[in-house]
Amino acid sequence: MSDMTEKETRPPVVAVLGHVDHGKSSLLEAIREDFVILEKESGGITQHIGAYEVEVEGKKITFIDTPGHEAFSAMRQRGAHVADIAILVIDASEGIKDQTKEAIKFIQKADIPMIIAFNKMDKPGADPEKVKGQLGKEDILVESYGGKIPSVNISAKQKQGIKELLETVLLVAELEELVLDLESKPEGTVIESSLDPQKGAVSTLILNKGVLKNGDIIATHYAFGKVKGLSDFEGKPIEKALPSQPVIVLGFNRPPGVGEVFHCCSCLSEAEEKISKRERKNLFIIEEDKKALNIILKADVLGSLEAVENVLANIPKEKVALRVLKADVGDIGIGDVKMAESSRAMIIGFRVKADETSKVFARQRGIKIKTFEVIYELVQEVRKDMMKVLEPETKRIDLGKFKISHLFKQSKKEQIVGGKVLEGEMTRNIKAEVFREEEKQGKGRIKGLQKEKQDVGKATKGQEVGILFEGDVKLAENDVLHIFREEKEKGTL
Numbered sequence: 001m002s003d004m005t006e007k008e009t010r011p012p013v014v015a016v017l018g019h020v021d022h023g024k025s026s027l028l029e030a031i032r033e034d035f036v037i038l039e040k041e042s043g044g045i046t047q048h049i050g051a052y053e054v055e056v057e058g059k060k061i062t063f064i065d066t067p068g069h070e071a072f073s074a075m076r077q078r079g080a081h082v083a084d085i086a087i088l089v090i091d092a093s094e095g096i097k098d099q100t101k102e103a104i105k106f107i108q109k110a111d112i113p114m115i116i117a118f119n120k121m122d123k124p125g126a127d128p129e130k131v132k133g134q135l136g137k138e139d140i141l142v143e144s145y146g147g148k149i150p151s152v153n154i155s156a157k158q159k160q161g162i163k164e165l166l167e168t169v170l171l172v173a174e175l176e177e178l179v180l181d182l183e184s185k186p187e188g189t190v191i192e193s194s195l196d197p198q199k200g201a202v203s204t205l206i207l208n209k210g211v212l213k214n215g216d217i218i219a220t221h222y223a224f225g226k227v228k229g230l231s232d233f234e235g236k237p238i239e240k241a242l243p244s245q246p247v248i249v250l251g252f253n254r255p256p257g258v259g260e261v262f263h264c265c266s267c268l269s270e271a272e273e274k275i276s277k278r279e280r281k282n283l284f285i286i287e288e289d290k291k292a293l294n295i296i297l298k299a300d301v302l303g304s305l306e307a308v309e310n311v312l313a314n315i316p317k318e319k320v321a322l323r324v325l326k327a328d329v330g331d332i333g334i335g336d337v338k339m340a341e342s343s344r345a346m347i348i349g350f351r352v353k354a355d356e357t358s359k360v361f362a363r364q365r366g367i368k369i370k371t372f373e374v375i376y377e378l379v380q381e382v383r384k385d386m387m388k389v390l391e392p393e394t395k396r397i398d399l400g401k402f403k404i405s406h407l408f409k410q411s412k413k414e415q416i417v418g419g420k421v422l423e424g425e426m427t428r429n430i431k432a433e434v435f436r437e438e439e440k441q442g443k444g445r446i447k448g449l450q451k452e453k454q455d456v457g458k459a460t461k462g463q464e465v466g467i468l469f470e471g472d473v474k475l476a477e478n479d480v481l482h483i484f485r486e487e488k489e490k491g492t493l
Contacts, residue, residue: 010180011053011060011244012173013082013206017103018089019096023119026156027089028065034159035166049204050192050258050303051246052233056166061173062206062244064191082189082206082259085113085172087165092118092153093125096134104138113172116142116151117165122158180243186210186264190220191246193255193302195330201225201252204233205241205262212241212249217265223256224271255329258303292321293386294345298332298352304375305329308350311379320386332369334358340367346385350378392488400424400461402432402481408466414447415475418466424483425460426467432481434473444471446483 016024035054051064064083086107090100107114116135118128132142132151141147150168154161188207196202201223205212212218216227229250230238241247256262265271297312299305305327315322325343326336332347332354340347340362347354347362349371354362362369372378406418428448434441448468449456459465469475 008180009173009178010242011062012084012169012176012178013051013062013064013244014085014087014169015064015083016087016089017106019091019094019099019103022089022091022094022097022100023156024089027087027117027119027154027162028063030156030159030162031063031166034162049233049246049248050301051204051206053246054166056163056170059170060244061166061169062246064206082191082208083110083112084176084178085115085169086110087115087117087169089117089119090131091120091123092128092131093120093123095131096138101138104140113176114140114149115165115168115172116140116149117161118151118153119156121153121160122155128153178244181209182211182242184209186212186216186218186262188212188243188262190256190258190260190262191303193252193258193329194300195255195328197330199229199250201250201255203249203252203256205247205249207241207243207245207247209243210264212247212264213239217268217271218249218252218262219265219271219274220256220260220262221275222260223252223254224265224268224275225251225253226268227251255302258301258306291319291389292323293382293389294323294325294343295382296336296340296345296347297324297327298336298347298349299327299329300351302329304350308375308378311375312382315379315383315386320389322382322386331355332358332371334361337362337365337367337369341365346370348372348378348382350375387490390490392490395487395489397485397487398424399430399483399485400426402426402467402483404475404477404479404481405464407475407477410474413470415469415471416466417469417475418464420464421459421461422480423461425458426483427458430483430485432469432471432483434471434475435480435482436476436478441479442471442473444469444473446481 016028018024031054032052035056036052051062054061054063088103088107090096118131120126132145135142136145140149142149142151150172152161152165152168154165186207187209188205190203191206192204194202212227212230214227214230218225218227227249230241231248232238233246235248265274297308299308309327312322325345326339331352332349334357336347337358346368351373352371354369359369370381401422401424402419403422404417404419408418409416426446428446430446431443432446433443446467447470449459450466456465
């Protein structure tokens with residue numbers, strides 16, 4: 001990026017929001033493929049750094065590349081706050097959904113302008129006019145309906161309308177008059193963060209003011225350090241980073257939190273003083289007198305880790321506690337396996353690997369390592385493992401009532417009596433509670449049924465039968481037996 005004068009405006013920072021499956025990821029991919037200007041020797045963007053730059057008609061736009069799954073709503077919310085403009089993607093054939101409304105609230109809370117992208121215009125059922133009406137009910141009026149919110153019809157799949165959308169972004173940015181401030185101390189937001197075994201903490205930052213250079217001392221509430229290296233979004237080394245430019249930074253003492261604000265400090269001691277002494281908040285309340293599933297959670301980057309934690313926090317924990325003993329970024333190593341062994345935990349990895357030594361070590365010690373690429377599958381597996389911890393639940397099924405009218409034979413354990421089925425039905429080998437004048441006397445089991453001295457399998461309402469009862473109470477005439485059976489079924493969270 002070339003130097004700019006103070007009078008120039010800075011490029012807009014854009015977040016893409018909307019319902020899952022409405023095409024956010026497809027849109028970002030289409031923009032990357034056609035509008036990212038890559039140097040020939042760079043070989044393309046090889047890793048997810050959370051943001052990238054595109055160029056349209058000689059002007060630049062920065063896109064925050066947030067994941068598409070609904071589980072990343074926390075990250076999308078932060079993305080909307082750091083952004084200057086939000087693109088709300090809506091499937092023109094499906095209309096607005098609950099997550100669309102949620103995204104609208106995010107944008108309104110961030111108090112930034114919105115552009116509506118009616119996606120999937122290539123589908124036969126696409127009807128943007130109908131969706132505009134739905135948006136009107138949410139107090140979102142597009143320009144063609146007399147409002148101030150621009151809308152563009154696109155097909156991310158067919159790459160139609162993408163340039164028009166980007167031109168609309170530039171138009172909105174022009175109206176916003178995003179002032180370029182090169183004089184203030186560098187300040188901005190952490191977009192992505194990870195831990196590299198060789199390089200240490202690697203963070204993607206976007207400045208909103210100032211110029212960041214090698215040697216600058218920066219701090220968030222969670223991490224601090226001296227800038228040891230700056231790269232652009234393609235990974236090419238740069239001397240300085242300007243406002244709105246995504247920059248990859250080396251030098252933090254540990255990965256800072258995604259969404260955290262960073263400031264420049266005059267010295268390392270001042271930076272260290274800014275650090276909050278509190279560790280990242282644990283989302284999981286540990287209750288002692290409860291069955292629990294212990295897990296060690298590893299993820300590729302801090303943004304993913306926080307997103308996974310947010311979703312796991314929504315799993316019901318009334319019956320089984322979920323104890324996250326450690327939540328960290330980076331691949332699964334021997335230390336994780338040793339900790340899992342000592343704490344009887346399983347290791348859950350999101351977009352990370354376990355080296356061969358750790359795998360062998362885990363197998364020898366019976367430690368489970370499960371890795372996932374999709375957050376939904378990870379959560380489903382954790383739910384299954386929590387359910388395995390539960391004891392099967394016993395469910396009672398009431399079958400009927402039987403009133404005793406005759407006593408034939410009574411011994412200490414077994415009794416033969418006659419009577420009538422008042423309601424429902426009864427069979428052999430089922431349980432019964434004995435009630436006398438509506439007070440429970442005890443319980444037992446129906447071991448056999450006879451009708452006219454012949455064994456029968458079942459008796460229904462109105463039938464008179466003899467029964468062989470085994471139980472801990474001596475039966476009397478007019479006693480009523482409440483007949484039921486019990487079934488074991490898997491516990492539910």
